[in-house]
């Protein structure tokens with residue numbers, strides 16, 4: 001196991017060489033307790049249809065309401081967590097919490113899929129057990145679970161990623177390549193990887209309407225995705241102009257501040273009601 005990790009390029013945490021070690025170690029020590037208390041929370045950002053009229057799903061994004069430091073974003077603590085085995089406990093916590101929420105919503109009449117981010121270091125055979133446990137605990141339909149993995153995860157260990165994705169697919173779980181276009185490689189690793197979705201990185205999406213070059217890239221990625229039989233999602237949709245262009249270009253799903261920021265569960269439901277979204281996906285009682 002350690003050898004496999006080493007091959008995958010995962011460094012052992014070395015406090016002696018880490019300039020942030022005391023802060024990082026302190027945070028890591030607190031994370032376990034945070035998972036067992038109410039400090040760790042998921043916010044949910046909606047994904048909507050190209051024309052913005054239908055809710056297609058939510059993406060769960062982790063937040064840490066730290067008693068001293070205030071709200072910590074993933075960038076503030078994930079890099080440290082990913083260097084330790086705690087990342088597996090966090091992946092498990094996020095999956096179970098997100099699917100519990102989704103199952104609760106389903107029972108209330110809100111039918112939606114749920115997307116969860118998986119760190120590169122968690123994309124190994126152990127992930128399959130965690131997914132199995134979360135699906136069983138929540139009686140969730142695997143086809144309504146999306147696991148978002150980044151290109152970095154695929155580059156880490158292409159053969160391992162391919163094997164894990166293939167097994168997730170056999171199990172009926174959907175897999176998305178997150179931040180597509182932002183990694184150092186893409187097409188070589190995309191080939192032979194049985195994913196269902198591409199999420200176009202937000203740097204191409206943000207100023208889409210004003211930058212003809214971005215539009216060429218985005219329309220090409222949409223065409224590529226569709227020819228490969230994949231669903232294509234745009235992240236970071238911040239303006240009505242970008243949303244309109246993406247809709248015209250045939251983008252399947254849109255996500256971004258223009259529609260909603262990541263929201264606590266109660267606010268996410270309130271948003272769905274207030275927007276009056278229609279379609280088979282939403283049957284709020």
Ligand code: C2E
Pocket residue numbers: 045060061062073074075078094117118119148178179202235236237238255256257258262
């Ligand atoms: P991501 O998966 O690409 O998630 C999208 C990020 O962009 C989120 O940041 C979201 O708040 C932000 N975003 C959404 N719409 C817009 C927009 O219109 N404009 C701009 N400027 N930003 C937008 P966040 O929540 O800080 O998460 C950052 C990254 O941390 C995520 O990127 C994901 O890679 C990782 N992450 C978040 N939650 C988890 C988690 O539970 N587990 C793991 N392993 N990684 C996570």
Ligand code: MG
Pocket residue numbers: 059117148178
């Ligand atoms: Mg994501």
Ligand code: MG
Pocket residue numbers: 178179199201235
């Ligand atoms: Mg992304």
Ligand code: MG
Pocket residue numbers: 179202
């Ligand atoms: Mg991103």
